[in-house]
Amino acid sequence: MKTYTHVDYLWDDAHAATLADPVERLVYRSNLLGSDRRITNTGGGNTSSKLTERDPLTGEPVEVLWVKGSGGDLRTSKRENFASLYQEKLLGLQHSYAARADKGLKSQAEDDMVGMYPHATFNLNPRATSIDTPLHSFLPGKCVDHMHPNAVIAVAASANCEALVKEIFGGEMAYVPWMRPGFELGLAMQEIARARPGLQSIMMGQHGFISWADDDKSCYTYTLDCIERAAAYIEEKYAAKGGDAAAFGGARYRTLDEPQRRATLAAILPWLRGQVSQQRRFVGTIQDDAAILRFVNSHDVPRLAELGTSCPDHFLRTKIKPLYVDWDPQGEDLAALKAKLAAGLDRYRADYAAYYAACRRPNSPAMRDPNPTVVLIPGLGMIAWGKDKSESRVTAEFYNCAVEVMRGAEAIDRYIALPQQEAFDIEYWLLEEAKLQRMPAEKELARQTLIVVGAGSGIGKETAHRLSREGANIVCVDMKREAAEATAAEISKKLGIGIGVAGSGISGCGPAIGLGADITDRASIRAMLDEVALAYGGFDSIIVTAGVFWPSDTSGRIPDDKWALTFGVNVTGSYLVGDEAGKTWREQGLKGQLVLTTSANAAVAKKGSLAYDTSKAAANHLVRELAIELAPLVRVNGVAPATVVKGSAMFPRDRVIGSLAKYQIPYTEEEATESLVQKLAQFYADRTLTKSPITPADQAEAYFLLVSQRLSKTTGQILTVDGGLHEAFLR
CATH class of the missing domain: 3.40.50.720 (NAD(P)-binding Rossmann-like Domain)
Known part of the structure; x- marks a missing residue:
């Protein structure tokens, strides 16, 4: 078995051999990949297998693409989280796309294709398929993994990504520049794979990578191989540049000790929550571990924070950029922090409104909440916001991934972010808006x-x-x-x-x-x-x-x-x-x-x-x-x-017995407590108009x-x- 330093190898041949259903083997592979956050983030990435199934109408064998459906998380996905589509019908959609794209309607064609996927559904599977479906369908491998590892995205988000891919992978991995996920990207990858027989992976500029093989174990292992190589290369360069001590240009500020940190955060958080919750209430999550403190305390954090995140999966949660507050934890007090946060929030909202105004399309959805979902404060750490605790934790996780990407990219080259227009087109994609509109209504006490x-x-x-x-x-x-x-x-x-x-x-x-x-x-x-x-x-x-x-x-x-x-x-x-x-x-x-x-x-x-x-x-x-x-x-x-007698801490057995004796209600010392409680509760109930015990x-x-x-x-x-x-x- 291969050994890895930067990922966990979890494949168990004995367990895999018990999975006779190839779809269950796909689920197994997916769960293994999703369980390691160094491989892909929560809800990110997708996997697929092209399997031979029997057509329920004709009884004939057909090739079916099973691919992780829209939403969900690879770590916890089950069979019902995967869409199934006729591979032949998916390939046939290329003609429909070409006809639309040739008329200069490429962007509309991308959205139209998503609406066509249900027509390719196999066996009435209700799971909506992913916008990444063409990437899986159009590549030659029977098994395909599309992951978002921090190490690989660090290469993808580097200014000289293409050259670095050649240096790290020696021509084994191809490169495709940034394209929005969808049909056009799938076609571009198909052309690359056709031109290079034997190719098994492609670096996706500022996004991640995709890898494939003809059996599930080989695909899993090769995916890990690619991540391991990228991570090893980064760590070697990182160490050569001075490691943690020199990361992000070195430390500018010092971290407050834990009691000071907790006291300061406890004092400022409710006020800050009120400020970011002016439109809708948010719930917060703090991250103050060594890695995030190294980042927020550094010389380079103002420059890098302003650039924002690179991977689309990241900024859908973290917005185009975080709010960084240049506060000196040793030289300034709580009042100064509050004043700088207030000014920073005003500036952030204005910047977000300007970003929306500059990038909006005629049919763009209305501007969303302009408040930041990530706040970075030297000496204290990061505060992430979301509609509930789960979402704020995922937001924190995603920005933590972004920090790791920046660390890696700066170690090997220079970090770059997506152009604002590209970022906007992802954030305000009509298909993404439609997905948001389809979500169930929030519960009555949500966000509280x-x-x-x-x-x-x-x-x-x-x-x-x-x-x-x-x-x-x-x-x-x-x-x-x-x-x-x-x-x-x-x-x-x-x-x-x-x-x-x-x-x-x-x-x-x-x-x-x-x-x-x-x-x-x-x-x-x-x-x-x-x-x-x-x-x-x-x-x-x-x-x-x-x-x-x-x-x-x-x-x-x-x-x-x-x-x-x-x-x-x-x-x-x-x-x-x-x-x-x-x-x-x-x-x-x-x-x-x-x-x-x-x-x-x-x-x-x-x-x-x-x-x-x-x-x-x-x-x-x-x-x-x-x-x-x-x-x-x-x-x-x-x-x-x-x-209230039943379930009340005020009515232990001795008090119940005392009350029964006081009201001359017959009982025996041997009776079960539940029986005694029921007698007393009914006595009190009989004194009321409804004659029912209060619970x-x-x-x-x-x-x-x-x-x-x-x-x-x-x-x-x-x-x-x-x-x-x-x-x-x-x-």
């Missing part, structure tokens, strides 16, 4: 980060799960951090996305994280909110479900310390959360929601729960006071449950309504979810 305090159990846990289904990022907070982390893990597992942990870094967290906080301690609340800023860039809404209940003793009294604890959690804690979060909401400048938990007991005086009931009455009024204090930016409301899910629905825009004009109100407890009716 919601904090649920008390998410470790009961109502809070149920609420966290309910809100996650609506597309929000969920921050699960609990006094017991491990309980919060467990809820976050459950949410992540349900969503099929990796479990998140708090902190900065490109792999820092997923759609849910678990944090610990004591809401009676302002410093603990601020530390938690700072963790949220580092994880997501900021937050939109907070729900407080945390609470304590301490019953009176048999004489009707409650210890002074337990009285203080009850008010400390149920009233002061909610106030501190709202007051501390208000600072962040004002920094962001984005509308938000705060929902506190009160109780039906707030309106019903009864024996045995003096501290709890009076604290909840105070919480009712706290809702109204905070609604005034935080207006007009934040809506503040409350949810008032009646007694955590009932409460979760109320919290969802209040953080959504369904009640967007409601603030300072208490939404009662008590099954119809007539004693609590307003009077």
Whole structure:
């Protein structure tokens, strides 16, 4: 077996031998290639195999091109992610294209061909095929890999790419200058392959490369060979120029130490999120590893950042260029950084509008959001933005790839970017716009980060799960951090996305994280909110479900310390959360929601729960006071449950038994806890008008309504979810 330094060789002959279906072998090859981010980026690249199938109509053998369909990721692709087309029909489309192109309608012909691919579909396969289909169809190999390795793109994005291809590959790899992916590029490659029998690879200027062979293992191995050769050449030249110490012209600034970095980012991120979210809200991801810090701290970063990315796959996510802020982390303070960011954002938006105006076509879609999706700050690292956590992480990944491309290109030559018009024509391609329009509508709480305090159990846990289904990022907070982390893990597992942990870094967290906080301690609340800023860039809404209940003793009294604890959690804690979060909401400048938990007991005086009931009455009024204090930016409301027994942390077995005894409800000590809980819940239900037990899910629905825009004009109100407890009716 060959050994590689710059890629991983993962082919397993024993496993491949178990795959009798050639399509499954294509899937296997694709998954191996996609699993190594040095070979291709998330969602990037495509693979294919030309296979003999039996025509479902004629029963005759026909050649079918199986190629990765539009969208999806090679690492996780399955059979259903591949399109299947009659190879003969695809080749026949060349005549149709030529007829259109000969009339001077080459650009329109490219788009027309995409509309023709469905007519070549084999066996009613519903998967839409890729715009790269001609590249796979028109090349001679039975198996074709089109990859976007950083090392190869570094060669492709070099000023003297063609000469470098000859130097590195000795004539084994051909070269084709930049062309937009599609029919014309496929035809150009076909001519190159015909003119050079035995050729197995072509470098695609400023894009990537394509390789082929007549069996899947040989194709996989040859693809790795090409990447290995390019990477080895780059690393040799890089080392000769001084390696990391000399990269990008050497260091101009020094990195702040980790505590300073985290404190600065936590302070600036909510404000920055508000600035880039003026049209639509974004979620952030920080990358501050050694590689990205080496880049943002360097002498050459202003020049290279302004050039933008080269590979089309990159700038579809990262926009034409990032925003670089020339801030001295050792000599300037936070106020200076904020001022430079503000000026930089204004300049960036103006530049983007000028780019659109200069490059737009008569039929171009309307200008998209002009805010940057990548921000580079010396001493701190990179902040990437996206519609959700997943997209912002991919944006960070793509710009990280771009940095690696720049590093390689500068090591062997001089990095160049695509001309602006070419970049624009990719970014605003009508086919790409049509793909965006076909995407499902965003979920109701998409683009938002919601904090649920008390998410470790009961109502809070149920609420966290309910809100996650609506597309929000969920921050699960609990006094017991491990309980919060467990809820976050459950949410992540349900969503099929990796479990998140708090902190900065490109792999820092997923759609849910678990944090610990004591809401009676302002410093603990601020530390938690700072963790949220580092994880997501900021937050939109907070729900407080945390609470304590301490019953009176048999004489009707409650210890002074337990009285203080009850008010400390149920009233002061909610106030501190709202007051501390208000600072962040004002920094962001984005509308938000705060929902506190009160109780039906707030309106019903009864024996045995003096501290709890009076604290909840105070919480009712706290809702109204905070609604005034935080207006007009934040809506503040409350949810008032009646007694929730099932799933509540406030009702351990001993309290359930105590309540059953208090109300003289028959039970036995041997009964299962679930049976005891059901008896008590039904007792409380029978006191209501609906006669149904109140559940955590009932409460979760109320919290969802209040953080959504369904009640967007409601603030300072208490939404009662008590099954119809007539004693609590307003009077």
